[in-house]
Amino acid sequence: MGCCIFVILAAIGPRVALACTWLFTNLVDRAFTGLLMPLFGLILLPWTTLAYVLAYAPVVGVRGIGWVLVVCGLLLDLSSYGGGSRARR
Known part of the structure; x- marks a missing residue:
């Protein structure tokens, strides 16, 4: 049930999913020490941060297939920034 809610939130937007994961679970606190890195990730690289947390x-x-998930998150973040500049042209 919790996984289904996460998938729905991720479809709405990675920032919403990451914020809800941060507020309602301890996964973000477990993956990061401190507040600066997850906050930076929430603002600039939400897909990458969410993939790293998971x-x-x-x-x-993070090992093996987990790094593949993080790289996919990074590619999603980069494509969202690149797609925005292409659409403006």
């Missing part, structure tokens, strides 16, 4: 495992960090 791929992070407490003892080992």
